[in-house]
Amino acid sequence: MAPFLNRRDLQFQLFEALDTEALTARPRFAEHSREVYEDILNVAYTVADRYFANHTREGDLNEPHVVGGRVQLPAAVGEAMRAFREAGFFSAHHDEELGGLQLPWVVMQAVQAHFQAANVGSSGYPFLTIGNANLQRIFASPEQQQKYMLPLLEGRWFGTMALSEPQAGSGLADITTTATPLADGTYAISGTKMWISGGEHELSENIVHLVLARIAGGPAGVKGISLFLVPRYRVQADGSVGEGNHVVLAGLNHKMGYRGTTNTLLNFGEGGQTVGEIVGEPGRGLAQMFHMMNEARIGVGMGAVMLGTAGYLASLEYARDRRQGRHASNKDPHAPPVPIIEHADVRRLLLRQKAFVEGGLALGLYASLLVDDLQTGPEAERTDTGLLLDLLTPIVKSWPSRYSQEALSDAIQVMGGAGYTRDFPVEMYYRDNRLNPIHEGTEGIQGNDLLGRKLTQAGGRGLEILLARIQADLNASDDLSGLEDIRAALRTAVTQCTAALGALLPRAAELGPDLLLANANSALEMLGHTVVGWMWLRQATAAARALPGARPSDQPFYQGKLHAARFYATHELPKVRAHADLLASADRTTTDMHTDWF
Amino acid sequence: MAPFLNRRDLQFQLFEALDTEALTARPRFAEHSREVYEDILNVAYTVADRYFANHTREGDLNEPHVVGGRVQLPAAVGEAMRAFREAGFFSAHHDEELGGLQLPWVVMQAVQAHFQAANVGSSGYPFLTIGNANLQRIFASPEQQQKYMLPLLEGRWFGTMALSEPQAGSGLADITTTATPLADGTYAISGTKMWISGGEHELSENIVHLVLARIAGGPAGVKGISLFLVPRYRVQADGSVGEGNHVVLAGLNHKMGYRGTTNTLLNFGEGGQTVGEIVGEPGRGLAQMFHMMNEARIGVGMGAVMLGTAGYLASLEYARDRRQGRHASNKDPHAPPVPIIEHADVRRLLLRQKAFVEGGLALGLYASLLVDDLQTGPEAERTDTGLLLDLLTPIVKSWPSRYSQEALSDAIQVMGGAGYTRDFPVEMYYRDNRLNPIHEGTEGIQGNDLLGRKLTQAGGRGLEILLARIQADLNASDDLSGLEDIRAALRTAVTQCTAALGALLPRAAELGPDLLLANANSALEMLGHTVVGWMWLRQATAAARALPGARPSDQPFYQGKLHAARFYATHELPKVRAHADLLASADRTTTDMHTDWF
Incomplete structure (x- = not known):
């Protein structure tokens, strides 16, 4: 059975592509170290593997039903909840005085990622509980927190x-x-x-x-x-x-x-x-609820990434094992069949999955670190951090939801008929993940949020910060050879985004909100694909810097990062242009359609 | 409950976008008329509605299982088979002397489309039976036909x-x-x-x-x-x-x-x-089997189209009924909610579905008419007809399989959470159709067939014929105003295809078969999207010609055709470029990936 998560990649994302360790310089995390974080992630892996991954299919086949007025779930779900509780994960990011470990949010998201990858269905209960408690922590009165929040932190309620x-x-x-x-x-x-x-x-x-x-x-x-x-x-x-x-x-x-x-x-x-x-x-209800909602939106994006990851790893294992056919250049019918990973189109399907799920993971963790920066980073930067996080949230929610579904379709495709059966988990992941573009605000809602609110709030400051950060990362990799194509593709995409938004946004008042929002999907696709291109530049940069000094056993990992970044740059970033052109044109095809013409 | 098929559109496709009626000038169909075909389609609708659509969900929930060594199916499946048999559809396209009606293949495909739309699961049995008999009709001996084929035509075996x-x-x-x-x-x-x-x-x-x-x-x-x-x-x-x-x-x-x-x-x-x-x-087994396989590949494409159609119609009905939200420009919270079809992004999702499924239907029926031309058209043209059909077959199989899945995802999205539940059929169609990119030759196989065989056989004559036919249809619509953008977008896409293939194919020997076929998916996407753009030009042309003389009640239908063509031209055809550029570059990203880098 394939692993549900790539632990090496998670380590890379947290400690190489991001500098999570630097958080320990902040007073709240002063007692922590990289080793502490890695130990906690090891616990998460063990609990997820033993108590969550063991009943994923059971939860799918034996769906909740009512007997005698009570909802019936497999017994293993209760065991999983107990294990999660005993590991202390319900309160791990809370203050020590509340029984927590003061874990940074980015590490907490990485912890949660294990459970989403192992069993997204069972992981839903603790994650809603954690989100609920987080909202209470901010908005509920001390008495309410005592009464309603503490039992959540203990995992009893x-x-x-x-x-x-x-x-x-x-x-x-x-x-x-x-x-x-x-x-x-x-x-x-x-x-x-x-x-x-x-x-x-x-x-x-x-x-x-x-x-x-x-x-x-x-x-x-x-x-x-x-x-x-x-x-x-x-x-x-x-x-x-x-x-x-x-x-x-x-x-x-x-x-x-x-x-x-x-x-x-x-x-x-x-x-x-x-x-x-x-x-x-x-x-104030909706505004308060949006605190939980924004957190949940990052969580949904991460859940999509992890389903995509589990599917990618399952199809990768299959592709290495399953032998069929020969290279097109080999005409000898007596030659033994090769593992299907040898076929270029299978490798394309695997590379696409890798590019989507590892790009999505980089994005989800980047946004999670912004949550930490907002809470514990330098005071002077918090306004900008908040605006950037606001801008990224609809993308973090919707991009992985959509592109993990593409990845999972590719996972099924790699496995052919086998992938379409319940003998393997990928058909289940494909069904599971199709919820992610719907709940916590549909894709349409995310698009409206991005184009109708986040791109224009504070005079467009969020976009300015985003572009400046991308530029800084482009500059920071300028000395690295081998990344030229990746940088060029990202620069082109950024130029297209800037031009399209520059053509559209100044006309917003003239166009009116209905026509503006009719173009929201183009904005979401265009910026989403570009932002993930940026995430791939960041990963490629970290890999290129690590490669010369890497142990031989680690070199294939870094080479894979570099190559997936190349794949994203050559196969995916060129798709930005069509969306940008449509957006720049303030397309009215959808608004011009009469309802009785359907 | 939404209809499973748009009968007005089927009529348009057969008798306006295509000239199916002209077949009656051929000796084999001399006894037929448009009225005969319409009567037969009416029977197909009635049988599909009464005996197939009635147990679609039952067939999904109560999947085949073995009891006492025998496969158990819902009783309604047997009733459906009886009704199909009594309507004479097992032999409808066969010679009169065999008990058939000598129905043209394009009409037979339109008949079958009803059953695929109403219940793709139950339709599988007759369609495999029909395909099996068709193969026997060509390759089996008279004695074998007597023994094994006639009982199939009677629907007994x-x-x-x-x-x-x-x-x-x-x-x-x-x-x-x-x-x-x-x-x-x-x-x-x-x-x-x-x-x-x-x-x-x-x-x-x-x-x-x-x-x-x-x-x-x-x-x-x-x-x-x-x-x-x-x-x-x-x-x-x-x-x-x-x-x-x-x-x-x-x-x-x-x-x-x-x-x-x-x-x-x-x-x-x-x-x-x-x-x-x-x-x-x-x-000769594989060559013989390819007769059934090629026919089945068109059938798979048509099945995908019909699943996409059923989903489109279900989500359209929902979007007209379901009220929620207001136009972005309406800030009055007391205003009543509007049907969600009023929201631009919902209309985009519906237009995209319409563009994909009606574009796919036009393509499937166009290819089916080529089958008739190959069998009963002018002798002198049959070689060219066969080469064009060969070229189109991988596209007819794979494009609708992929883009109906996109359409069905959009159908779910229109319906939100409701679409994700078993209360509506779209989640089932989405699961059903995911098989279509796999069976009868995966998408990878279709790509290899297109780029490795069909584009180069007979010195590239198939592509020449395709381009000439597109050009002829462009010329034939030249006098029509209002189609300028559609023609321009198609011309651009054709130019990009021609340039990409012109850059790649002459280098085939130098690149070698492995690298060439590593680019097969780009060829499939590029040509598929362009060919469907051509199908939309043809539909737009027929609609534009019919519109001035159309009854008022028919005008919205034609306007919808014109507008869906515009949507495809502005939202979809621009996507051809990224695939064409990749193809022209003879991309080696997938072949350069080492298997241990994953």
Whole structure:
């Protein structure tokens, strides 16, 4: 069985392409060292391998179902949760005083990557729980944190985010779940929430839902939305779990993939009062939720990368083992068949996968390190860091979601009919990952966010910072020979991006928001492909610097990095142009289409 | 529930974009008329709607399984086979003296399209049977046709093609199934065949396998491969079904999709002698099988088109019904939500689907009409027709397989979370269609066929004919205003193709076959996208000519054709350039990659 993750690559990404070790110079991480991080990653690997990878297919085949009113999951899921809890991962990035290790977020993402790669379905429960606690850490009152957050950090209770409703998925402004003030300052929550992952199960003592709702009588639209902590079971004064809170499972969604994570339709206030506590001020719900959402968007991107990685490694192993055919130049029918990795088109499919998943991993970890910089980096740089992270977030979410799906399609293709069967995991990964372009904001939402908000906020400062960082990395590799084609391809792509945005954005007012956003997908594709090109320059630079002094056993790894960067530069970066040209033209083909012409 | 097929579009494709009616001037079709064809298509629609569309999801959920040694399928599959048989479709394209209607192949493909769209899984059984009979009609002896083909035309027996083996899928030269001559001129067949669709079931009285095998002592490689008729049950002198022929089901494959078609591992000669009859001369097996294979490749392309079509129509219906959000320019939170088809990015996703599936349909039917031209067109043109059909076949097989998958991904995306669940059919179509780039020759095989064989055979005459036909259609639309951008985009793409092939092909000997074929995927993408651009010019031309005289109720249809052509020209044809540039460079990135660098 192929490994689910390339540990050598993760090490390279964290400590060679990025300088994660430098974080230890910051006071919060002063007790850490590279060895500490590597030890923690080793634990993550062991737990993921033993307790998560062992039931990935079982979770897929035996999808959540209801028996006697309770959601049934394979027993192994509970074991996995216990192992994750015992390893301390629910609180590892939190303060020491809260029982955490003060792990940097980039290392925490690398930890989580193991579980996403090993079993994305089971990993959903802890990751929602961690995200929920992170939101509470910022916005909940000390009393609320004591009551609702600490049990999450201990892994005794789990968390969800409950935003969507049957009539409002992408359009959150139209949610109708209501919160009616009660005499004691709490609220009665009433309404139906849809697509709630981890919304019901028996894995934890309690479930803490973060629920968007409208306080009765408040304004329409997003301004009337507030955020509430709503437990499945009411919490007693001593913090123990009490009676039911009338959050009722109305149904399970039956998904194509990602089946290990139960996905629910929940009725709040059915058969009795559902009590919730407001988080912070009324009307701030969507803004607060976006904290969890932005974190989740990076997490979704990373999850896509890891599914793509697991598929790549499975198809790579197959391609090395499976013998079939001969080189086209060999006409001797008596010659033995070669491993299919010898065939150029199979190698193309493998290189494409490598370029997509390792490029995506570099991007996800780069963004995660920005989260650390935002929290612990030099104060003077934090505004810029935040703007860059804002700009990159829609790309980090959507690019790997899309291109890991391409990679997984390639993994199936490498394996042919075998890849299309349940005898191998790649068909499952392909089904699993197809969720990633949908949840936590569809690709369309990400495109609108990028072109309609992130590229123009603060006078376009985010783009300026991005371009300056790319330029700095181009300059920093200027002395390296062998990277000329990579640099040239990236420079061309950057020039095309700059020209297209320079042609479009000044016309935004004239074009109007509808036509502008009609071009959002082109912006997402153009910038996404370019940003990943930048990630490949950074990886190629690190590899080229390491190669001369590398041990012989490590040289193929660095050569592979250099060659995958070349592949991305020659096969992928030239695709930027078509998107840039379309964007520069402020294309109106989609807006000109009449609905009755379909 | 959305319709599975757009009948208006099929009519347009057959009788406006193509001149199928002109076939009635040929002696074989002299009794026909457009009305006859339309009546037959109406019957196909009715049968597909009542007897195939009714159990598509059932066939997916209740996948074939073995009980008591027999393959179990839903009862509705048997009903569907009966209805197909009673409608006379097993023999509709055959001679009247064989009980057929002498239907042109293009009309027969249009008939089959209904069943592929309604239920691709159940349609697999008749289509393999029809293909098997077509091969027999050309290569089997009159006695064999009497014995093995007539029951297929009656739909009493079904057929398969049995090529692959566990160690030889794409690499057919390495098959090891053996045929040992017996005293009476028949052969004892021994070996294992893998991936045999329709290889075992209880739907028909008998199953006739067309089996590739090696006569003991023959040459290695493809020259030693012969073709055999191997029935599941032996056939008695009076043509009735006799004792078992020791073709044993060794296992069923469990697929991601396409589950309605049983897919088997078969042992020949297990527990007794499997008797087969050779078709034609020894050593001609692969060449003979390629007749069925080429036909099946067009059928796979058409199947992909129809899955994409069914998904497009389902997502279109959803987009018209589902209300969510407002136009970006409307900031009033009290305004009612709009149908999501109003959002530009949803319209983009729908236009892309329309462009891919209707472009693919035009291509599949164009190729099918070439099959008619080859059989009944002017004698003097048949050599050229055959070369053009040869050139187009790998494109007809692979382009829709790939781009219907893109379309189906877009269909899911339009529907968001709903599209990812089993509440709607699009997730099933997405799983179903992922088989199409694999079976009947993978995409890699199609690329090699195109660049390594079809583009160079007969001195490149196939490409000459293709370019001449495109030029003729460009000239024929020259007087039409409003098509300028479409013509310009197609001309640019054609110029890029010509330049790239002009740069590459003269260097073929110098580069050697390995490096040449390393670039096969670029050739496939480049020519595929260009050829479909041509199909869109043809459709736009037909629409532009029809529009001025069209009834008001028909005008939106023609406007939609024109606009989808514009979309393809602006959003898709510009992608040709990156592939052409890569091809022209005789890229060596994939061949330069060392296997230990992964």
